[in-house]
Amino acid sequence: MGLLTLSSPHTHGPNSTSKVMAIVALATVPGLIAMTALFGWGTLINVVLACAVALASEAAILLLRKRPVSFFLKDNSALLTGVLLGLALPPFAPFWVTAVATSFAIVFSKQLYGGMGNNPFNPAMVGYALVLVSFPVQMTTAWALSTQMTGAPAMGFADTLSVIFAGNAHLADAFSGATPLDAYKHLIAKSTSDDVLAQATFNGWLNGGWEWVNIAFLVGGVLLILRRIITWHIPVAMLSALTLCSLMFGWDEDMYTPLSLHLLSGATMLGAFFIATDPVTASTTPLGKLIYGAGIGILLFVIRTWGAYPDAVAFAVLLMNFAAPFIDAYTQPRTYGHSKARRGLPEKK
Amino acid sequence: MATKSLRDISLDGLWNNNPALVQLLGLCPLLAVTGSVVNALGLGLATMMVLVGSNFSVSLIRNHVPDAVRLPAFVMIIASFVTVAELVMQAFTYELYEVLGIFIPLIVTNCVILGRADSFACKNPIIPSVVDGFMMALGFTVILVLLGAMREVLGQGVIFSNMQLLFGADAAHWKIELVKDYPDFLFAILPPGAFMAMGILIALKNVIDDKLKQRAQAQQAPVEVGSRRVRVTGKIS
Numbered sequence: 158m159g160l161l162t163l164s165s166p167h168t169h170g171p172n173s174t175s176k177v178m179a180i181v182a183l184a185t186v187p188g189l190i191a192m193t194a195l196f197g198w199g200t201l202i203n204v205v206l207a208c209a210v211a212l213a214s215e216a217a218i219l220l221l222r223k224r225p226v227s228f229f230l231k232d233n234s235a236l237l238t239g240v241l242l243g244l245a246l247p248p249f250a251p252f253w254v255t256a257v258a259t260s261f262a263i264v265f266s267k268q269l270y271g272g273m274g275n276n277p278f279n280p281a282m283v284g285y286a287l288v289l290v291s292f293p294v295q296m297t298t299a300w301a302l303s304t305q306m307t308g309a310p311a312m313g314f315a316d317t318l319s320v321i322f323a324g325n326a327h328l329a330d331a332f333s334g335a336t337p338l339d340a341y342k343h344l345i346a347k348s349t350s351d352d353v354l355a356q357a358t359f360n361g362w363l364n365g366g367w368e369w370v371n372i373a374f375l376v377g378g379v380l381l382i383l384r385r386i387i388t389w390h391i392p393v394a395m396l397s398a399l400t401l402c403s404l405m406f407g408w409d410e411d412m413y414t415p416l417s418l419h420l421l422s423g424a425t426m427l428g429a430f431f432i433a434t435d436p437v438t439a440s441t442t443p444l445g446k447l448i449y450g451a452g453i454g455i456l457l458f459v460i461r462t463w464g465a466y467p468d469a470v471a472f473a474v475l476l477m478n479f480a481a482p483f484i485d486a487y488t489q490p491r492t493y494g495h496s497k498a499r500r501g502l503p504e505k506k
Numbered sequence: 507m508a509t510k511s512l513r514d515i516s517l518d519g520l521w522n523n524n525p526a527l528v529q530l531l532g533l534c535p536l537l538a539v540t541g542s543v544v545n546a547l548g549l550g551l552a553t554m555m556v557l558v559g560s561n562f563s564v565s566l567i568r569n570h571v572p573d574a575v576r577l578p579a580f581v582m583i584i585a586s587f588v589t590v591a592e593l594v595m596q597a598f599t600y601e602l603y604e605v606l607g608i609f610i611p612l613i614v615t616n617c618v619i620l621g622r623a624d625s626f627a628c629k630n631p632i633i634p635s636v637v638d639g640f641m642m643a644l645g646f647t648v649i650l651v652l653l654g655a656m657r658e659v660l661g662q663g664v665i666f667s668n669m670q671l672l673f674g675a676d677a678a679h680w681k682i683e684l685v686k687d688y689p690d691f692l693f694a695i696l697p698p699g700a701f702m703a704m705g706i707l708i709a710l711k712n713v714i715d716d717k718l719k720q721r722a723q724a725q726q727a728p729v730e731v732g733s734r735r736v737r738v739t740g741k742i743s
Contacts (some may be wrong), residue, residue, distance in 0.1 A: 259692075265702070291693040 172386075174273075178233035180386055181357045182240045184377035185431060189244060192374035195366035196301040196312030197332065197362055199248025202321055203255050205309050210259040211239030234273050239430060241281040245424060245471075246288070247299035249329045254295050256282035277479045282471040289471065299326075302334045303366030306357050315449055317368040336365035338423045339467035341414050350410040362423050370425040380432025390446035391439060391453075392429040396420065396477045398454025402443035406462070413462055423461075428453070428470035433477075452477045512637050519641025526649035527711050530618040535609045536650060537700040544668050546654030548602045550647025552591045552610060554640065555558075557619050560588040561639030564627040572626075578622045581614070588614045618738040620648060649707065656703045661695035663688025705734070 192200040215235035219226045229235075242259050262284030270276045289296050304311050310330045313321075320329045335343070337358050344353045358365050381387045399419055407413035419425065424432075433439060433453050440449035448484030453473045483502075491498040510518075517616050525531045534554075568617045584654045592610050595603040603610065613619070622642055627635040648688045663685040669677035693699045 287693055290696075291691050292689060293692070295689065 162349075168225065174232045174234065177279075177386055178237045178386060181381060181431065182233065183236050184381050185240055185244060185374070185385075185427075187373035187377045188370055188427060191366075191370045192248070193242065195303040195311070195369060196248050198314045198317040199250075199301055199312075199321065199475070202246060202317060203246050203248065203250065204243030206252060206255050206321075206424060207243035207246070208236055208239035210256050211235040211242075211263050215265040215268070218264055219272075220270070222272075224272070229273065232489055235263055235267075238267070238281045238284075241427075242284055243267070244374040245285050245432075247296060248301040249299035249317070249333055250295055251286075251299070251319050251320075251324060251326075251328070253418040254288050254299075257291075258288040261287050262496045267500075271455070272408065274437055274438060277482070278476055279432060279435050282432060282478075285471045286475060289466070297335075297339070298333060299314075299329070299337050300333060300360075301329075302332055303361075303372040304374060305361040306365040307358075307375045308360070313357065334358065334496050335369055336423065338419060338461065341418060342467050343415070346414065355411065360443070360453065362410070363417055367423065368417075368421040374426035374430060378426065381430060381434075387434040387436075388443075388446065389451070390443060391434050391450035393455040394447040394450030395429045395433055398451040399425070399458050400454075400492050402455055402458035419458065419461070423468040428457070432470060432482060433474055438474075438478045438481060440484045440488070442485055442488040442490055445484045446489070449486065451479055452480065509587055510634070511652055512634065515634055515638045516641045519643075520639060520645045520648070523712075524645040524649065524711075525618040525621075525642050526646050527708055529618070529621070531621055531644065533704075535612060535616060536646075536653065537697050537704065539606055539609050540650055540653040540667065540700055540703075541674070541695055542604065542658045543606060543651055543666055544671050546650035546655055546694060547647070548599065549594070549606055549609060549613075550605075550643070550650040551735050552595060553613055553616060554593070554647055555582065555591050556587040556637055556642035557622060557643040557646075558639040559590070560584045560619055561635040563587075564633060565632045565635035567586055568630075570630045576621075576628060576653060577624070580628075583648045584619050584623065585614050605671065618642060621628040637655045652707060653700060656706075657699055659684060660703075661691050661693075661699065702728040708712055 172412040189204065200448075212230060212235055216226050216230060219229055228500075234431055239259055243255070243264060246255055262280040266278055266280040266283035267273070267276045274310060280480065286368065301311070303408070312329065316325075316328050319325045330420065334340075335358065340358045341353055342357060353359070378387075378392060382389050382392075398414060403419050407416070407419075429450075433450060440446050453470075456473035456476055457469050460472055486502050487500050489498050489500050519525075523529060526533075526536055535549055535553075538551050559582070560583050564580055567579070588611060591613065592603070595606075595610060622639060627637050630638070655665060658667065664683050666679055667681040669680040673680075689698075694703070
């Protein structure tokens with residue numbers, strides 16, 4: 158009979174990096190299913206393609222850097238970058254857009270800084286911002302219309318493959334169009350809210366299916382909080398800041414995108430729960446997380462409302478990534494044994 | 507100051523102390539105009555003309571200008587040569603002059619030129635100064651053209667486009683289309699792409715330098731035939 162007296166800390170069921178990353182990737186499955194069911198096969202194909210490219214480029218750079226390849230590939234972080242990029246990119250984006258975004262994310266944004274855990278910017282969002290800036294045509298015209306918007310079944314698997322890999326973009330003509338955020342922003346300039354919402358893009362309950370996608374990501378995100386993979390701070394701060402901004406500055410639906418669309422359209426929920434919460438690039442202190450999340454929410458509203466782009470999760474997250482180390486330095490909690498929290502930047506020697 | 511051999515001066519300019527890769531001088535034109543090979547080559551040649559001329563003149567007057575006013579004097583000389591270069595470009599390659607625009611007069615502020623005048627030409631005789639000016643400018647131009655080529659290929663999928671701006675109408679068909687229907691890769695055309703390409707070139711130079719150093723070390727300590735390895739029994743044949 159072993160009566161071992163174990164001293165603290167009493168850890169149990171350790172969370173390895175590999176496991177955490179796998180759980181986050183799995184938590185995107187509801188969103189992925191919603192995207193595939195409503196918008197067709199494009200997103201699923203993108204996710205598979207992006208994962209393959211992410212793993213291949215990670216392996217190639219690890220070989221160049223003479224690091225153990227299988228050890229780092231097994232931590233699933235490259236896989237997660239691939240999954241997030243695949244979900245974020247337009248469903249009908251040509252294969253080379255996905256490939257460029259993913260390889261740039263892994264090679265330049267992650268491995269050049271020293272690999273897993275050393276990157277100051279969220280790799281997936283760097284890849285997304287790169288292709289958004291570089292290929293504006295493909296990134297704005299390749300969005301799929303949902304089955305609710307067209308009232309017809311989504312495009313078949315073979316045709317989708319042909320659009321993505323063979324460049325037969327004309328096949329997608331009947332299935333692609335502006336996203337609700339884009340449409341609302343442009344149409345509201347010359348008509349009233351009621352007229353805009355009568356468009357086919359806003360069929361269904363709210364905005365032609367995007368609301369279900371966002372709710373699915375919200376469900377996945379709540380699961381992550383319940384599993385204690387992420388804390389509530391960043392998503393709650395981000396969504397509240399977005400809500401507050403929208404109520405204060407964008408309450409007039411005949412001029413600005415309404416709150417319901419801000420919260421349940423575009424990449425809001427994907428950004429709030431899966432992208433902004435990246436443990437490497439986000440703020441790490443409890444107060445810091447609140448500031449960091451609120452910053453993303455405010456930037457998201459500002460860029461969506463007054464900027465040139467219809468959605469802004471990538472830019473908002475990247476801008477706050479810049480600020481995260483600074484926020485961390487000024488929000489350190491009091492440590493046990495000290496009477497006061499040590500805050501501020503470390504003194505130069 | 508011990509005079510360096512012309513060979514060392516040339517090696518410094520082209521490789522060891524390359525103005526673009528090692529000194530990181532003149533980054534503004536380097537990053538701004540290297541969108542294509544022809545722009546890069548045009549600016550490189552103009553810089554070369556100015557640098558050779560200014561090094562020559564500064565070396566001529568090096569014993570007659572008091573230290574206190576040397577910088578204004580150098581800048582005057584450089585500005586005169588830039589004006590000459592500008593007029594020459596207006597006369598012979600007017601379209602390229604239009605394309606490069608403000609970056610031609612801005613050669614005056616290129617630190618490479620003032621740097622070489624102050625750190626080399628004002629302390630050395632004419633021939634080494636001219637060689638230094640030429641080699642530094644050549645090193646700068648080579649990097650400009652490399653950057654231009656990288657960004658033209660990545661950004662537009664072509665190379666040597668619009669060469670007629672510099673080499674006359676015959677050069678119009680030098681353009682090589684590497685990829686059909688290439689979608690413009692705006693990132694490579696915009697300045698961030700230049701920073702990235704520059705970073706890659708610097709990294710490549712460092713890799714090559716490391717390899718050279720390792721090889722030199724290996725050659726410096728030749729293993730004597732018949733000597734024993736430490737804790738190894740076999741003999742080296």
